[in-house]
Amino acid sequence: MTINIGVIGAGKIVRVRHLPEIQSNPLARIAAICDVVEARAKEMALEYDCKAYFDYQQMLLDPGIDAVIVAATNTTHAEMSIAALQAGKHVLCEKPMATSLSDARKMLDAAKATGKQLMIAQNQRLEPAHVKAREIIQSGELGKILSFTTIFGHPGCEYWAIDGKNTWFFRSEIAGMGVLGDLAVHKLDLMRFLLDDDYTSASATIDTLAKAFPDGTPITVEDNAICTMQTAKGALGSVITSWTYQVELNRTSIYGEKGVMEIYSDPEFPLIVQKSPETGTYFRLGKKSTNIEQVKSGIIDAFVNAIDEGTDVPIPGIEGYKALEALMACYQSAKSGKRVKIGT
Known part of the structure; x- marks a missing residue:
């Protein structure tokens, strides 16, 4: 067929x-x-x-x-x-x-x-390092997950999109959202996947710090966002995304009662698990995709x-919905200045 x-x-x-x-x-x-x-x-x-x-x-x-x-x-x-x-x-x-x-x-x-x-x-769910990371976390090897930090930033959509600085990504009436919808949605979904957990609340600060149209006027969506999330199992985490990093960063740190996990922090070892400062397990699991070098997703x-x-x-669609639900809570928090509950 x-x-x-x-x-x-x-x-x-x-x-x-x-x-x-x-x-x-x-x-x-x-x-x-x-x-x-x-x-x-x-x-x-x-x-x-x-x-x-x-x-x-x-x-x-x-x-x-x-x-x-x-x-x-x-x-x-x-x-x-x-x-x-x-x-x-x-x-x-x-x-x-x-x-x-x-x-x-x-x-x-x-x-x-x-x-x-x-x-x-x-697509970040399917990357080999993330698949292995989920397996380790779900095995209980790190114990209860207490906190996490995940970062995704690059120089901006104008270096990627066909239309350059005139890209639709920069226009609220077409994009609907900025760096939160472009990059944070990946990380919000990824952490739900890795931890097998749901978000219960979010707090966020967003701003347009640098990006502008060719005529110099600021773009009409946010180019930076910092979100703090709490999960049903009790973990606290930060999701940091930006279109203004001159070097692309796309990595995650997870802190459990029994150890620490680093994902894509080391170019040679995409996944590292440490249970003490002296010992660690280092995994070679293939490359990750970047805007410069695409890897089959x-x-x-x-x-x-x-x-x-x-x-x-x-x-399935429900997974995209859950990520969007967290994303919209971040927007609501940024607008109101208050922490927003999710799924209630």
Whole structure:
């Protein structure tokens, strides 16, 4: 069985991750690419020998398409995902799954009503160091987890996006959110995954410290965020994200009663577990993806394999919803200046 995939969006993440990973999967085929910028859709369609569409609704009418990847602007994720599910397509949606909890719930409802798979592209869960870290934490080797710090920062979307400083990531009316929705959503999801835990409250400070449009006016979303989280099992943690780090940082420290875990703090050993200052276990587990060097994420393989085998996707919509719920609590806290409860 070949799974024919239509891709909505022809931006950078589609070019460096989704299309190459579909092409490398023997069970999948790129059937169509859609983008409102016609030149981009035509360019990618020519490169991958598939149909070009400029209206996603037209693409969804194609009966030959089995699944859809939604990788357009944040504010369109819910609308496009719901339409694709209702058209009988399985959906892999980029993060954040939506820009409001009500839209995210509508996505979950559409998946349930149609019986189609909805997966959210929270790719950090699949990185080998994170998979191993979760295994160790869940084994009890570190004892009760007391606290954590996770950091994700890079020089900014303008160095990554096709449109440079005019990128949609910097515009609130299109992106819906800034660095929280771009980077913090990864880390909020990752910590739930690693700890097998849920958040109970959040406090956050966000600001636009440096980023500006070409004319010098500040961008209309935040470029830095610091969040403090509390979990149901009692852990306290900080989630720090930025678009203003001149060197990319993407690492996590976890502190348990019996030891400390460092993830991606050492370039040679992606995972280190120490139970005393003198002793440690060092794991070589492959490279992590960066904006400079992409490593196969495994997202496409996981999505395609679940469809082919008729099993549940490993990162279903509810997981994206939980990350978004924490994210929205951080925004609420930043606006109110108060700590916000989650899941009540």
